[in-house]
Amino acid sequence: MVGQCPTETSVTDSSARFEAIFHQTIGGIALTDLSGRFITVNRKYSEIVGYSQSALLQMRMQDVTHPDDLPRNLQQFRAMLEGGAGFEIEKRYIRSDGVIVWVSNSVSAIKNSSGDIIQAVTFTTDVTERKRAQDEVRRLAAIIASSDDAIISIDLGMNIQSWNRGAEKLYGYPAEEAIGRPATMILPPDIGDEEHVIIERIKTGDHVQPHETRRLHKDGTEVHVSLRVSPIYDENGGIVGASKIARDISERKEAERQQNLLVGELTHRVKNVLATVNAIVRQTLGPAGPDSPAASLLSRLQSLAKAHDLLTESNWKSASLQDIVREALSPYPESMFEVAGDDVLVNARAVLSLSLVLHELGTNAAKYGALSSEAGRVRISWRTIESTDPDQTALKLRWEERGGPPVVMPSHKGFGSRLLQTVVTSELRGGVLVDYAPTGLIYDIEMAFSSLTG
Template identity: 50%
Template sequence: MGRPRATPEARPRYRRDGRLGESFEIEKRYVRGDNSLVWVSNSVSAIRDGHANIAQAVAISVDIGERRHAQEIERHLASMIASSNDAILGIDLGMTITSWNAAAEKLYGYSEREAVGQTVLMLVPDDRKEEEPTILRQIKAGQLVKPYETRRLRKDGRLVEVLLSVSPIRDANGRVIGASKTTHDIGSRKEAERLKSILVNELHHRVKNILATVIAIARQTIGRDKAIKEDVVAFENRLLSLSKAQDLLVHGEGQQADLGAVVKQATSPYPCEVFQIDGTSVSIPPKAAVLLSLALHELATNAAKYGALSTPEGRVSISWQDETRACGPLRIIWREHGGPEVTTPQRKGFGSTLIDRLLSSELRGQTKVSYEKSGVICIIEADLSKISESSI
């Protein structure tokens, strides 16, 4: 072991106590043979001769490296807690506040002096008082409380939206003695979500009004001639399908729609028992949701006129395979059976043209329709990775 490196503040005491011959303890850093540092606690005692003069000194050295390391960790954690932007407080098993950082003071309005020693229930609104006993039961069992959204009460009486997580505090023997509660203020985020919901609903309302206006104009403009009344009804039904697809996007906050929900919405005008729907949950972007809804509407309309849905015994199976995780396409299979014998049509109708053009140009995919005698089979492939996230 090399020369000691006493801390500067310890040197005066070393010299003073050494002159007086008093016993003392001092912590030093020593340099080992490998040039690494070690912390040591020295207990120094003077040995006097027969004339009461100091003849020599005895030092007992104890390696305190682990203790110093633990102290450094404690100081580091204390610094992190003190400077955290999240409110962090400690409570004992009686729900009494034992520690309180600066962010807690900012969030709740209570100073550390006002909060420590008080019950944590002072932060809980009356309608959520049952939360704390439930949390305490989990903590006593040594369990972590997963982050969850709730409300807490400020000193001025205002409620704040927070994300709360709780973990047990243990003593040196591993016994649970309290809990650490971390609270993140999510008020701004919740307000932004509420505003977004209002805007999305307002936009949805306006879109629905526009579609209703288009239907009214169609009825007044091209619906007077009985010969084309069927075309007007078909046009109205397509707009209604588009409107229902917009409903799905509103429920998904305009970001994504579930493919299963799109399929069920598109087939909702017909009895549910005639469909067999099979596929995993797949989230699709807004444009894909609208276009697939229109495509499925056209397939169902044609099936009701000429195919499986035109007879009581007819059935339709709709299944899909999601290969997007493997950089493959989304593959949807529409298969009719039990209906009248199918023949290939002499000309391509509007619905088939709509499906081909929309899916090929907008969904970056392809459609293959087979007119088997047992029923129509339509395979739709769409590359979702190439679809713009913007709505149609």
């Protein structure tokens, strides 16, 4: 039997090792002739471009290269043929399924024994994810750079690391003057510790709620800002700093200040008017005895004054229905009442009307009903009556008395009852039903929901 000589065995082993390395390497390898036709490719290259190895051997490199990248690729390939030096290029392949993949190619020339270039070998790495990440970073950088909001980042030592154009505009410092300096440079002296508190919370992973605060412009003036703070993480998930987004709210703050001044002035004038009316009532109607017309009118004026106080707290916008009820019943012991109903925000006009209605009900109960007896109790409840037509949605309020003197139907309506009926009908677009039940008086008042909240 004739065996292989040592030299033949060595060549066979080397060839086998090369074949294994060629096909098992984690990078793509393709051998082409000078026209770009594939001579051989490994499995990884086939996976990257999405064609089988046999299909690729019928194709050229140009067939899988994105058309927009071909001119640059061919230019560098010709330069390699002229000078012999390899080149690197990032370009796009179009896979068999139409999906575009970004690759990094390292191309080298293969020469024969005479030094002539006869083939080219390409080592390919799929960099699609890296390119996608780079594009995302560029998009985010463009968004940050062009944002009107001031966006800065600081490290855990509170030193400024980045500073966008919005920050330059809001704080007055160009980026080169701000980056590297302590973030405390834009804090007013009286809140100098705010930055330390924020960064300590960031370090421990605590959430920092968006909040309104003040910052210092380069010229020394203060600016009011709405501030959002978020942690910055490194690739291992560790916190390395904080990003801050600040929006200038100085104009809004100035508008609020002006509004508060106007509301204060309005409140002052209303109180003066009510005080003047009180004085006129006393002088015109004489001493205000318990059941005198003057006492009734003065108590109604007092009810309106309390309603005005409720509206002052919300800059004359609205008031809570529960607060309206409780304020109207404040002259009486709290233990005599039960209040039940979901809260509703009532507009300014309806606050005054409801306060008058509840005042009349309370006054009547104190004179003739449940509030005139220690054992008396009053339950005030309300609920919304929904409708597919918003204009038909209503709020039904019930005033129900128990434990008072025997109920007697009056022979005529007094001024208070007529006032209550008029206010509900004209101001609240509703109606009143009265039940003189033996167990206690019941008022059912139904009002248009839109008249309360519109």
